[in-house]
Amino acid sequence: MASINVPGKSSWPELVGKNGGVAATTIISENPKVFVVMIPPSVTAITSDYVNNRVRVFVDDSCNVTTVPTIG
Template sequence: MASIDNPGKSSWPELVGKNGGVAAATIIRENPNVFVEIIPPSVTMITSDYGFNRVRVFVDDCCVVTRVPTIG
């Protein structure tokens, strides 16, 4: 659910299994208040801080989304 400070969609379960670039474009189109980080499997450490305007898109070696993208 989106907050008052960040109106718009906050999670995209329908993008699991889709191309990461297509997923990023969809997220930005559906919630222009966020920025998207595509996280490849080679990235083993990421910060655990909560980003109110950040969506991380985790992809596999073929750039296919592997987790539900959510704000955070």
């Protein structure tokens, strides 16, 4: 299967510590070709597949972003 690169911004380090909802809105506004998946701390396992238009946003119990959101 061929990988297709999604143009536009691919990581958002400035969103670490920000509210997850604000982060999702920012990501989509800066790269409308991607979709955002919020990952709460209760999720202990995620798939290791690479999806070239997905951005995972890991949040803590207060819904603040804990790691740099990146495409994948």
